[in-house]
Amino acid sequence: MAEAALVESTEPMEKIGVGIVGAGDRGIYCMGESIVALTRETGLTVRGIFDIIPERSYEAKEHLENLYAEESIDQKVRVYGEFEAILADPGCHMVLVTNHTNQHRSHAVAALEAGKKVYLDKPISVTREDADRIVEAARKNPLIMGFTRRYEKSWVTTKRLLESGAIGTLQMMEITSIIPYHRYLQTWHRKRAQSGGAINDKNSHHFDVFNWMAGEYPEYLTAVGGRSSVFPVEENAPESCRVCSRECPYRRDPNSATTAGGSLLRLDSWRNAEEEVEKIDTCVYAPGADISDHALVTVVYPSGVKASLFFAIFGPDTKDQETMILVGEKGKITLNRHEGLVTLVSEYGNKEEVFDCRGDDFATSHFGADRELARALRAFYDGDTPVASAVDGLVSLDMVLATQESIQRSGQPVRIGARAESTV
Ligand SMILES: NC(=O)c1ccc[n+]([C@@H]2O[C@H](COP(=O)([O-])OP(=O)(O)OC[C@H]3O[C@@H](n4cnc5c(N)ncnc54)[C@H](O)[C@@H]3O)[C@@H](O)[C@H]2O)c1
Structure with missing residues (x-):
């Protein structure tokens, strides 16, 4: 050895x-x-x-x-x-x-x-x-x-099963993403002008997955959401976790040995940051954040495929925090991202198979997707066409912007890619 x-x-x-x-x-x-x-x-x-x-x-x-x-x-x-x-x-x-x-x-x-x-x-x-x-x-x-999900085994397996025809023609999709990402209120993400908000940062992935699975770009969407009552603004909130002694489930304290929230907290340039845009422990209740913390989005595709997204950045840390369901006339595929499992029910319910998509790299970042991405970077360097292009990025952004617009208009439908004439 x-x-x-x-x-x-x-x-x-x-x-x-x-x-x-x-x-x-x-x-x-x-x-x-x-x-x-x-x-x-x-x-x-x-x-x-x-x-x-x-x-x-x-x-x-x-x-x-x-x-x-x-x-x-x-x-x-x-x-x-x-x-x-x-x-x-x-x-x-x-x-x-x-x-x-x-x-x-x-x-x-x-x-x-x-x-x-x-x-x-x-x-x-x-x-x-x-x-x-x-x-x-x-x-x-x-x-x-x-778009890392395009390199992650459970999503890639789902796409392959869909293309195999096992569930028939795709009719409906659903993604649920209930993730305890209060950090979006604690970092530079808390300002829409910097990050586009949680809907841009997280749901851009989900919108890209919908488009990838559907094999087309959407026609229009409707959305409700905004800022819930979970993180009420406190005018006198402490500036950051490190100067706060309250008991708080959202604590991200660079000075605490037991703090959750990532390795960056331990590095000087992050733990000592003073400017809000550089900090990673701004109080979740501090004024100034203008981002949504939840959304319900319905997307309609030209072929008639419909997709639904159920998203929040609050809630518990669970093993089923991100799931997807695809339904065709003959079957259904269910993906559980954190468990790395994909279940295929086919033949009108007569057959069920479970695919273990964990693989050797599952414990590494993004469930192994980043290592697969490193391999894809080499193939890209050698001339391969990437699986996700700049246009895929742009359409995903259009869906984010349409979601934000529909939320503002109390759920009115918004066309994708033609927001100038936005009401359908
Ligand atoms: N593909 C994924 O799954 C995935 C996951 C996480 C983040 N991201 C994306 O990666 C990007 C960075 O996110 P992050 O979580 O690493 O943020 P981060 O805050 O951890 O790191 C961003 C770094 O960029 C630096 N920076 C800011 N402006 C800069 C500039 N003009 N020139 C050079 N450096 C600059 C900051 O100082 C900071 O060190 C975002 O666009 C985010 O959405 C993608």
């Missing part, structure tokens, strides 16, 4: 340099880690990092270099002092855009125009104008969109 590892580590390694924009949860602790773990398999190596807060780049550099050392790979990670240095670096072949959603446009467009291979995280943007500009640049140099 030891001998095999030694031989592997001394083999010359092909290096495809990756530059990461945004040294946060997604860029480093999901994608960066996945790229490091698969470096020998894919040839992709993290070449450098740019974050608008340099301290975060240095923390991320140290973290990734330690991971490379654990893999017995001698890889130094650069810190770029400015974004343009990534574009000017001939050793950087691929750019991962994983910064705040309202910042995606400038970095994605510049990297595409510089001829780099670009991975753009979902959601594509906050505004339609930004998405249009990204799509325009991606016409000449296609990018790969980070």
Whole structure:
């Protein structure tokens, strides 16, 4: 075993340099880690990092270099002092855009125009104008969109079973997503101008899944939702968890050894952040958040397929927090994301099969999807067409914007992609 590892580590390694924009949860602790773990398999190596807060780049550099050392790979990670240095670096072949959603446009467009291979995280943007500009640049140099469910085994298995004809023709879809993501009120996500809100950040995935399963883009949707009574605004709320001593189920306290809420809390640049946009422990009751915390959305497709989304960022942490059901005339597919299980009932109810979709990487980020995505990045580098394009990102954003508009209009239908003439 030891001998095999030694031989592997001394083999010359092909290096495809990756530059990461945004040294946060997604860029480093999901994608960066996945790229490091698969470096020998894919040839992709993290070449450098740019974050608008340099301290975060240095923390991320140290973290990734330690991971490379654990893999017995001698890889130094650069810190770029400015974004343009990534574009000017001939050793950087691929750019991962994983910064705040309202910042995606400038970095994605510049990297595409510089001829780099670009991975753009979902959601594509906050505004339609930004998405249009990204799509325009991606016409000449296609990018790969980070809709992770397209790489996650349970969703991929569901798509394959649907295409096999086992349930007949798809008629109806339902996604339930009841997730305890109060962090959306504690981080930069709390302002719609920065993130597009929870509906953009989370439901952009779900809308993309609906479109992927349906194999078409939707005609219109209706929605109700908004801000529930779960997180009432308190004018005198504490600024952040770290200066608060109240008992609170939503505590995200960087100074508490027992706090839940992710590894970033332990890093200085995150635990000491002062600006609200940089903080990750703003009080959930603090004024200023303008995002929805729940939504019920009904989507109608040109073929007659109908889809329903049941979404909230409150509620308990459960094993069935994200599920999907597909119904055809002959059968039904039920997906339980957190358990990695897909159940197919076919032949009008006479046959039932359960597919275990966990696989070796299930315990890694996004139930293994990020590792699969790292493999897909290599295939994309080699010329494969990505399974999710910039246009898929734009349509998903249109559905987000239509949802927000329909909520504002008390559930009136809103056409997708033609919001100027929005009432159906
Ligand atoms: N595909 C997925 O499943 C998935 C999961 C999580 C997040 N995301 C997306 O990834 C993006 C980042 O989210 P996150 O959770 O990592 O946020 P984060 O707050 O953990 O990290 C974002 C980082 O970007 C940096 N940043 C902000 N503006 C910048 C700029 N102009 N230039 C360079 N760096 C900048 C911030 O300082 C921060 O370090 C978002 O668009 C989010 O929706 C996707």
